[in-house]
Structures are given as C-alpha cells and as structure tokens.
Amino acid sequence: MLNRTKSEKVFAIFNYLILSFAAFACLLPLLNVLAISFSSSAAAAAGYVKLWPVDFTLASYKYALGKSEFIRSFWVSVRRVMMGYAVNMIMTISVAYPLSKEKDTFRARNVYAWFFIITMMFSGGLIPTFMTVKSLGLLDSLWALVLPGAVPIFNVILLMNFFRGIPKEIEEAAYIDGATHWTTLFRIYLPLSLPSLATISLFVLVGHWNGWFDGMIYMNRPRNWPLQTYLRTILISPDVTNYQTSSEELAGMRQVSERTFKAAQVFLAAAPILAVYPFLQKYFMKGLVVGSVKG
C-alpha cells in the first residue's frame, strides 16, 4: 500500500469516479421503474412518477401475488430451473471436458467440436422443433423446457476454453500417478474452475428463469405454464374486463394501465435471480486483487 505512486493515486480516484458514475447511470432508470410499480396507474399514466412513488399503492403486487396461479406457475418455474440447471451443468461439463483435450489425446475431438458448433448457427426453426418435441411425447412435460436446450453450446465453448487454461503440468502429473479421466475431472478441473462454473451457473439460471417462449409453445395447459409465460396473461388492469365485448375497439382498452403492472413484473420476476446473485458473485469476484495487496 505504501509504495503507490502519485499517478496511481490519481488513477485510483478517477477509477472510483468512473465506476460510481456508471453505477449511477444504471441505477436511475431502475429506481424509476421501481417507483412506477408502487404508484397509482393514473399517476404513472401521466408520467408524474420520477424516482419516488406517487400515490403509493401495492395494488400491482397484490393483484399479481394474490392469485393462486401465480404461486402455481412460480413452482413450475422453480422446478424447471432446478431440473434445467442440473441437466445443463452436467451436459456442459461432460461435453466441455472431452472437447478441451487436444487432438493428440482425443482424436475425434474436432469432429465433435464442429458437430456442436454448427448448431449455434443453423437451426431448423420453430415448427420442426415443435414437431420433434411433440412426437417424443414431451408436450406438457417439464422435459420439453429442459431437453431441447440441454446442451448450451455457448456455455460449453466457454467452459472448454476455461478448462484449457488449466496448466497442463497438473494434469500430466496426475496421469503419471495413474489418475483416470474421472478423477482428473473431479479432483483437478472442477475445483480449479469454480469462477467459470459460477459464471455459467448464472447464465443457465437466468436463461431458465427468464424463458417464457418455450413455455408458451410446449405447454398446452395453463397449469403447466412457468411464471414468465403466465405473467404475460395478467399484465392488465383488472377493471377493464368489465366491458363485455371482444370488439377490437374495446380490446384496445385492455392495454391501458398495464404500465404499473409491467413495472411490478420486472421486480417480481427478477427477485429470485437477484437473491441468488451474491452467492455466485462470491466465486467470480474472488481473489481479484491477490497480486496487488502484497508488496
């Protein structure tokens, strides 16, 4: 600490300022949306709400949370995330590990690699994928939300590259000691890859939690909808359905006071992810400054 030069001190001050400014710029719009979610729809509709709620009300939250469908679809989402997380992580690791080997230790490696990479770019489209899922009898099953994306190729490639960064000497020493691939993977690779595993965990969790489109396509019955799919059906102020008509004209009314609901939805939907965030953050932030505090 003592040997900081003057220029380093100046830099440190600027650094703090820049980072604080960036955080500020990210925080303001969020506070605005949060304030809207706690405001009356008339105040929100008039654009009166800035950073503090106007006519404070919990109506939007009460409306969403007060329904049994909310709890039901929440649990569908929780189950989906748990299953999806388990499958995704197992698949990511079990594909990334062999692919991280060089061609001389795993001769078929390149064939496999391109087999996976091609699917990042080419896709058959929605209809044939739906037909495949349907012919497997997976409609209305949680597996329909888990299996089609079971191997997240982007994450595989990411993890594969992190695996490659692990010094070869450690592995070679283990191999000479008679370690199998199994022990190498579990005793060396995984423990050394906690930061990247935490990163991928976050991507996987966010992906499964935020996914709504597949729920809509593959789940035929509303009782099987995950939370994000369900939320798309209730973003509407409760009083407008009083008008008993389905004419296009009145249908337009139904979009009216959705603003406060939409705002509340952001927080209802993001809350679980934000709750697990610190636990994952711990891993990819760990040990960042090891080199500098000494000396």
Place this chain on the structure above:
Amino acid sequence: MKNAIKRFSTLALVIMIVLSLTACGQNGKTPTVEPTTAPTAGADSDDLLAKYDPAIDMTAWRFLNNGIQFAEGDDIENNVWIDYYREVFGINLTYDWVVPEEQYEQKMNIAVASGDLPDLMWLNNKNLIDLAENDLLYDLTELYETRTSDFTKSILEQDITSFNTAKIGGKLMAIPHTGSAIDSLQILYIRTDWLENLNLEMPTTMQELLAVAEAFTNDDPDQNGQDDTYGLGLTKNFIKDNHFGATGFFAGYHGYVRRWIDDGNGGVVYGSIQPEIKEGLLELQRMYAEGQIDPEFGVKDRNKVQEAIASGKLGIMYGGMSTPGAILKFNVVNDPNAKWEAIELVSIDNETAMPITKMPVTRYYGVNKNFKHPEAIMKLVEAGSAGYARDNKDTADEWQDKLSHVDGIAVWQYQVIGYEPAKKNLIAHHNVVEALETGDTSNLNLEEQGYYDRIKLYEAGDREHYGDAHIFGTPSSFDIIDRYVQSEDYLYDKFYGSPTATMVERNATLQAMEEEVFTNIIMGAPIDTFDKFVEDWKNLGGDDITKELNEWYKSSK
C-alpha cells in the same frame, strides 16, 4: 432420478421412431383416430338444443383473452361454461391447447403445420382459406341452414357482408365471430374546460378546430402561466392508430388514409395517395411548425402521448368510442376540473366529414372434417346467442345468471363460441340511458346492468368509473356513434378479405414508405415529396395491387 433414466431410455427408443418416420418421408400427420361411438340421442333429434346421451367428447383450441380472470379453483378447462356444455348439451369440451392472446397466431400456425387439428378450432382468415382449400374443414352450409334458430341467424347476419367472409366458394366453411363495425368509427374529443377558460365555442368546422388548436397551444388554456400545452395529439403511428390517430383529421379533408375507397366509377382506389391527403398533411405540417403538435410525436407511442393527456398538456385528440375509458379517464382522475366532450368529425367545407370503418370479423370457428358430430357445433352456436335474448328473463333457466358475470368476474369470456350483434354496444347505450332517465332497470340485461351500476357509482363521485359514464351514459361517445348511424354518414373500407398476391409481396415496403414520407412531411420535408411518394407507390407495386383489388371488388359484388 429413476424417472429420469426411464425418460432417457424412452427417448432413445423414440429417436429410432422419429428417424424412421423422417426417413420414410411421411407427412407427419397422424390420422385422427376417432372413437367409435354408438349413435347417440340428440344427433338426429329435431330439437336444436337436445342433450347428447351418452355425452360426446369434443376437442378445441383457443386463446385466453387479455385480462381474463378466474375465480379461485377455476381455470379454462374447469369453469361454468364447461359445466354448462356438459350438463345441458352432453358435450365434454376439452382443449388441446390454449395460449395468451398475443401468441395465438404463432401457436395456431404451428399447430396447423404440425397437422393434427381438434374438432373445433379458432382460425384467422388466412388459415380458414388454406384449410378449406385443402379440404380439412367441414362444410357447415347445410347444418347452418337447418339447425340454427332464426334468432341466432338474425344476430350472425346483422352485418351480412362480414358474415359472408366465412363463405369460400359459396360454402359456409366456418361460423364467423362477428363483431361491430360501427364501434370503431372515429370521434373527435375536445377539452371543454379549456374552451371555457378561453371563452371559445365548441368548433363545428375544421377552420374553427384549427383556431381552437392554435388557442390551446398559445393562449395558456390551463392558466398556469406556462407555455406547456399542445393543440393536437398524434402518435408516431398516426396512420394506423385509433387513439391519437390522424384518420379522423384526414376525413375532415375527405381523405382516407390507408383505406380503399370508391373511385366514383364502380372501382376502388387507395386513399393514401389522393390529393385530399396532401392537403391534410400540409395543414399538419403547419401545425407542427407552429408548435401545436408535440415536436417529439414522431417517437412516441400511445402510452407516451397519453401522458400528455393525463398530465393536462393536451386538449384535442381523435379517438374512438372507448377513448373516455382508455385515455381521458386518467386526466379526469388526476385533475378534478378536467372536462371532455365527444363530437362528430368536423369538415373543411360544406360536405360532411365521414368517419370510416372496416369489416369487423377477426376470427372464425371452423370444424374438423373428421369430427363425428359436426351438428354438435350448432348447439354451441345457439348457446352463444342465448345471452342476447331480451324476452327470456322469465323463462331463463338456472344457468342464465351464471354465464355472464359472477362476483365481478367476466365469465362470458370462457365460452368457446361467442359472437356479437353488430349493434350490441349501441343498444346497450340506448337501454342504459333510458334506465338512467326512468330509474327502471327491468329492461336491462346483465351486462347493461353492470354499466348502469358503475355509472351510478360515478354519479356518486367515484371518478374511476368515468369511462362507463362517458361511453355508455350520456353525454358520451355512443351519442356520437348513434348520430353517425342515424344519419348513415360513415364509410366502409371497401377492401376486406385476405391480402392479394402483390399485397403480400409489397405491402410491408409500401406501408413503411408511406409512414416515413408522411411523418417527414409533417416534420417539415417539402410537400413535393408527397407527389414523389405517389409515383413510387404506383411503380413499386401499388398499381398492381389496385388492379388486383378492382378485380376482386367486381367479383365480390
């Protein structure tokens, strides 16, 4: 975990099957296996509403209307209408799938493409035509003739042109979900407390309206000492939007933007390329330059422009019959002094300004060709009209009270086949107004009673119900619709039905061009660009579309 392993082994097996299926090049459509049912009572009975015994099964698909609500324990597969169909008609209705309204088109297309159709399906015009042409739909012509009550027919055929869109090659291939064309006529809304503040009269001509817009902009109508108000509200999508659109404004110049109109010689022409539009654009350009239109209207959607109304910055807008409930309500709730009035469109000359509407059919109820009990559909069609009968209050059975609203929940939305009389809302307005005058509510049906009750709440001081009072009460938007209907001073878009070949190919480009050019003109581009747009429009496919539509128009007469 055991389950997972089982799943995986099943998967492995199924891969083989899928592979062999794909390899064989079969069409993936599994033939619909129909349960062999013994002839059932009800099928051949002359009684339209006879109950099936034993009950029959029927599958369907549908979307969930926006904002649909269920009582605790109910859902779309388990509710009063499902019970009703089962108990009264002996029909066990189940849904193959349901989706939120916004995703309906997509899911329907996927379902149609993947090939197994339910017995009863909600369809759009395009899929109706395609399925009918591929012989997948049941021809309902005869059933409709013989098995529909006169009352139901009278409702479905109130607007015969729109009913006929369900006919393909002269055959009735679906029951149309008819709605109301008059409900979407344009209405002009003026903030009257501002008129009073400035000692202005309610405008009756376009010239007067323009003067009011200027005064609303420059003369501080809200008397807050700040120059913070605008004359006319427009959205970035003013060509197509209903609230804050310009259709009503152009109609004041007898121009009809994005509509097909009579050319005076028995043919049709495209409204947006007519000289009247140029005139209207020129006026909007002037208003924009003079600050009467929000300088940022070009990026604002309806929610954003609505802010200006709700916060008291805007005093004139074109809208529709629902505007008081959808838009103005927020202004009235925020500002106890705010007053609005709906008026008919104003004209630039002695000719009346005519609002324009279009064919209201948005969906169709089609029946699978392989369905064993197509006549069962007609019972559901009958059930759909029962709520509109006015004379059956005494004869109504135990069900009638439960099928519309229960504890404030709009359960009528659960019905699988519903449609509306073209003048339903207008009639509701008449009845509600009459009941408000006389205090006699005996003639009101349940829906109308709801409006009546909420208007009473509004009169007692609850401004949240401003919309009910100014849509269905009086003075209200329906007063204006009523006047349009009485005087027959309104037009139809001459084109309905599915887009022609060139429209499919070119319309996206042409419409984008139209939006861009019109917006730029308002924001100050030279007015000559309009003439160039007309040329471009014609050359880039507009002429072909006009030709195709005229052929269609002559054949459809």
Place this chain on the structure above:
Amino acid sequence: MVGKNKLRRELPLHILIIPGVILVFIFHYIPMFGIMMAFQKFVPAKGFWNSDWVGLDNFRYIFNMPNIWNVMWNTVYIAVMKIAANLVVPIVFALLLNEVRKNSFKRTIQTIIYFPHFLSWVILGGVLIDVLSPTSGIINQFLGIFGIDPIYFLGNAKWFPYTLVITNTWKEFGYNTIVYLAALTAIDPTLYEAAVVDGAGRWKQTWHITLPGILPIVTLMTVLSLGNVLNAGFDQVFNLYSPSVYSTGDVIDTMVYRIGMVEAQFSVSAAIGLFKSVISFVLVVISNKLANKYAGYRVF
C-alpha cells in the same frame, strides 16, 4: 500396442460426450429438415410434405425488395458497432473493477451495473423517450452545460444508429463483464508477485500479465460475436424505432416482422434465417482460422 492403449484412454471421453451428442442430434439436427421451408412456399395447412417447391424464389424475393440493400447496410452497420462496443466496454470495466481494492465497493458496483440486463426493451422504450428527450431529457440538459445543442437521439435518423449502440451497451455491459471477471480470477497470482519484485508498476502489470491472461477469453468472445454480424437486435430496434428513422434504423429482422404482419410468411423468414446462418457460419470459421494464425489461439 500404443494404439490400443490410446483407445482405452479415449474411451471415457467418448462416453462422456455421447449423451450430449444424442440430445443435440435429436433436438437440433432432426428439426433441420425444416430448412427446406426456405425453398418452398410453405403453407401451414399443407405442411412440409405438401407445400409447393419454389426453388430459390424466396431468396429472389428478398433480394428484389426495393430497399433491401439499405436495410442490409443498416443491419451490418449497427451490428458491427454493437459487437465492438460489447467487447471493449465490458473488458475495460472488468479491468477497472480489477483495480479497485475495496471489496465491498467492487461488489456493489458490479451488482448494480448488472441490473439493467433485467429490464426489457418494452419497459426501457418508455424510460428512454424521457431520458433522451431533446426538450426535457436529462442527457440533453447535461450536454447543454457544455454548450451542446439538444440532440434528438431517437427521432433523428443520423443519430439513431448510435443511440441504439449506446443504449444497448449500457444495458448489457454489466452482464457481459462477468465473463471477463471470471477470466481474471484464473490468472496466477504469483505472476503479479514476481512482477512487483521486478519493480513493475500497475500499468506494466496490466499490460504484461492481466491482458495476456484474459486474451484467450477475449479472442473467444470476439470470434463468437462475429456470428452476430447480421443480428442488430430485434427487440431493441422494434421498441425504439419510428417512421422518421426507418432510413437508418430499419434492419433485416424488423423488415421481416413487418412482412409477416401483412401475412405470416414462413418461407421468407426461413430463407432470411438460412442466409444469416450461412453468413455467420462463414465468418465464425474464418475468424477462428485468423485467431489461430495471428493470436496463436484456437477457439474451438
């Protein structure tokens, strides 16, 4: 002998990877029969096996659209700028965070900049109109302090592409920083210790240790993001654009959307999709080769 031994050593690797191969085969390769849609006039009611074959008509249709080259240019222009910004800004912020010694500060900042990722463009559309307004927007008021005339960020065709890039970067940079933070943790701390002993300052440490340390991941992200050169981001553009900025803001995906609004056209979308796939595949393959040649790092 050696061969057999090698096979035995390789066998577990095959076993590990096979389940993933099977799943990808089922859910990605089997549905690829849908690509034939691009060469058909696909009608849902007819299905894949009865729709008419039209050869390259769908591609001809797309490339004969009157404004296709303008739209194509807009797409590439916006996408390339986004790719660049989404690489540079997160790396810079990861490095800046790396320099912060106070752990609580670092964590707080990192958490906050990650928030905007959770706001959808629908919501942000409304917020941004206010923030970027030329008359009352906070950004223009701030710029006014420096005597800069108000800029109509969302409504001026000249500015619109940059507005897209800046707002997108703002929304995603925190999320994208995470990958680089993870990469930073993998750098061997003893390297820094050795550098300090050699008398290297912070700047030298960053240049000689930190940057080379995360170079593989940077290369990886660059190569992968090049596949997005025809993806300008539908959600964002759709929610922010307006007729007055069509000339610079209309991109392939919004155009396809509007085509579909007139009437759902599966084949046209499929053809566009296939075209985009081929382009991004070629770019990814080439950039992978180049990365190998010049950076000495093979991504795949």
